[in-house]
Amino acid sequence: MIKVLLADDHEIVRMGLRAVLEGAPDITVVGEVATAEAAIAAAETGGMDVILMDLRFGAGVEGTRVMSGAEATRAIRQLESAPKVLVVTNYDTDADILGAIESGAVGYLLKDAPPAELVSAVRSAAEGDSALSPVVADKLMTRVRTPRSALTPRELEVLQLVAAGASNRQIGEDLMLSEATVKSHLVHIYDKLGVRSRTSAVAAAREQGVL
Structure with a gap:
């Protein structure tokens, strides 16, 4: 039996995932959490084979930074006998996809x-095999070809923050980088x-499907 933990900040999403997975004879949902931190804590206790991880969790207490699903994935994969992590999210930008895979x-x-497709992906993840949606696979292939x-x-x-209108200082604060490092990235x-410009970079990225 494949034991699954659901990590998503929306209860209705967790309910939907549970309904689909528990319809499979070889999969059982052993728990649900609503934050990335709780997913790490659950993984530390063990008892699961696969974690279905959202990438972005709801806003926390004002002034505090919310841990992302990619960060939680990186922490979980460093655990001894770590469960496999399968990202299930609404976000399909290159930054999100690559960040999750690299984590x-x-x-x-x-x-x-x-x-x-979800049930099949959970089974593949439990075996340690990759499971990518067609849209995600296409994006990765495009990246390899260009x-x-x-x-x-x-x-x-x-670049995402540039597209949102953030200044170099704001980007540095959000990503905890110096302005000099931000300029180097640009x-x-x-x-x-x-x-040669911020506006052109955003336009080119959107044209190529990067943003």
């Missing part, structure tokens, strides 16, 4: 995936995208 997730599905414009996860984070982004 140690064995798979990445979107929340609108068909029930059969190495010149392949931005690193950090560069993609910077130089690399411009070079990879073949542009």
Whole structure:
């Protein structure tokens, strides 16, 4: 029996995932958590084979930073006898996908995936095999085929904040980087995208499907 933990801040999503998974004869949901920190704590106690992890959790107490699903995945994968992590989320940007995979997730599905695809992905994850939704697989293949414009996860984070209108100082504060480091990332982004300005970088990234 494959034992699964659900980590998502929306109860209705957890209910839907549970309903789908418990319809499979070889899968059982052993618990639910609503924060990334709780997912790590649960993983430390053991008793599960796969964690279905959202990428972004709801806002915490004002002034505090909320841990992401990618950060939780990285921490969980460092545990002894760590469970496999399968990301199930609404977000499909390159930055989100690459960040999750590089953090140690064995798979990445979107929340609108068909029930059969979700069940199959959980089984694959339990075996240690990769499980990617078609949309995610296509994005990864596109990235491999266009190495010149392949931005690193950090560069993609910077570019996302640029697209949101953040200044270099704001980007530095959000990502805990110095302004000099932010400028360095922007130089690399411009070079990879073949542009010379913030506006052009955002436009080029959107045209290529990076944002």
